[in-house]
């Protein structure tokens with residue numbers, strides 16, 4: 001006898017999924033190797049294609065001097081993506097790392113080595129995490145003009161959890177290494 005699914009029984013995953021809050025998240029994307037703009041656009045597209053992720057806005061693109069990178073590193077293109085998502089922070093991190101891999105990111109253990117694509121979780125709602133594999137808010141976000149400036153373009157009144165208004169943080173940072181690339185832009189498809 002074949003079983004007819006009982007419409008009154010909701011499986012645990014569906015229930016959990018339905019009850020998860022929608023969190024507003026800020027992601028920073030960067031590239032200083034290969035087809036930089038294509039990689040950033042690929043990251044936006046991959047995020048938009050992710051179930052339970054809604055890309056709500058994408059910042060202007062900045063050309064930025066490398067910060068803390070090995071001698072001779074090339075400039076980055078950097079931007080910020082705002083998403084709404086019901087996914088957990090851990091699942092979002094897994095997705096971010098998978099998207100980096102899909103765009104040819106290689107990891108040889110060198111800190112801040114040139115990369116085709118970097119996708120960092122800056123904030124996931126008001127979630128705090130201090131795990132080796134997941135720190136939230138991103139521990140270096142408050143000192144990175146290449147993150148705060150494009151984020152500020154989208155949300156001038158935003159506050160970085162535990163650090164304060166991003167406008168105030170930006171005022172204290174050297175922004176001379178940032179150049180707005182108004183000849184380039186990222187699309188939400």
Ligand SMILES: Nc1ncnc2c1ncn2[C@@H]1O[C@H](COP(=O)(O)OP(=O)(O)OP(=O)(O)O)[C@@H](O)[C@H]1O
Pocket residue numbers: 093096097111112113118119120121122132133134135136137138139140
């Ligand atoms: N908020 C976060 N966003 C992204 N990765 C994180 C975060 N917190 C911890 N990580 C961990 O950092 C690890 C290394 O990331 P990655 O090599 O991209 O660092 P990076 O981008 O070079 O440096 P930085 O972390 O200073 O931006 C990832 O495997 C991930 O587990």
Ligand SMILES: Nc1nc2c(c(=O)[nH]1)N=C(CO)CN2
Pocket residue numbers: 029030031064065066067068069076078112118146
């Ligand atoms: N300009 C710039 N410098 C960096 C960047 C980046 O995205 N842009 N990312 C780093 C590690 O994530 C280290 N240094």
